[in-house]
Amino acid sequence: MAANHSEHVITMNVSFDGEAIGTCDILDGDTGKTYSLSVWDGGHKEECYICPFEPKANMEEREVTFLHDILPKDLLERVQQAYENGSQDSMVLTKTDLNYFHQELVEGERYADWMDRIAKGNPNFSDKELEIYQSMKKDGYPEIDTMEARVNAKDNDISLIKAERIIDKYVDKMNENSPLIQSKTDNEYKKQYQLHSVDIEGDRLNMKYLDRQNLGFNSKTFTYTQDNGMVSEIDTTISKGVPQSYLIDRMSIKEMETHINTQTSEKTVTRITQNQMEGMER
Structure with missing residues (x-):
């Protein structure tokens, strides 16, 4: 009762x-x-x-x-x-x-x-x-x-604006743990992951980062869905014009927030197709 x-x-x-x-x-x-x-x-x-x-x-x-x-x-x-x-x-x-x-x-x-x-x-x-x-x-x-x-x-209800800040800080942490990459255009050393685009579709936030280790061919995308509070981290490579996506991690946005102040550990990589990725993010 x-x-x-x-x-x-x-x-x-x-x-x-x-x-x-x-x-x-x-x-x-x-x-x-x-x-x-x-x-x-x-x-x-x-x-x-x-x-x-x-x-x-x-x-x-x-x-x-x-x-x-x-x-x-x-x-x-x-x-x-x-x-x-x-x-x-x-x-x-x-x-x-x-x-x-x-x-x-x-x-x-x-x-x-x-x-x-x-x-x-x-x-x-x-x-x-x-x-x-x-x-x-x-x-x-x-x-x-x-x-x-x-x-x-x-x-796990965190606004898209707050989630964007959390993801960006999370990537900054990843950059701190990665060596600087020498730019081919100005020879300066820059962070590995560079924010390329931020898109919002309904309750979903997509943040795409270019990987300077292989600029133009590799990218990393974080997708946050407010409805379930989950973030998917996807790496994409392009080989012979065909994109291949890899699920790197999937965690709640609050878990990601706690990781910002901890050392990022090595992650297990799971290969998935484009269709599987789209189905998982729904």
């Missing part, structure tokens, strides 16, 4: 709307959202039930929960009387009325709402929802991959 939750409001309404005999409406005090569960009659007043979502127990389908198992006797009788008379009634269900089930009902429907939004292609969550999700996960709720990605992206 998530800690530090706000006051929730749960109402049981007997209204005979369509096939259902009523609704159980839930106002989530933590998110401000409202969820609604249908109340079904089961063919008899003693068999009225709802189908709450209980992700801790079953992620695949909802479970039948009979009202006589969760409501106190007086409220249950009110629902059954309205059911028999075909009349309308509405009642607020307090924490005392539902005991432990009060908070679990809210959390289960909140969880179901998140999964439904993801399934409908609307995986946008507020910072508050991400905080609540992390709290619920600590209390035993299963992970949701999309929300995990959002949490990780938030933790």
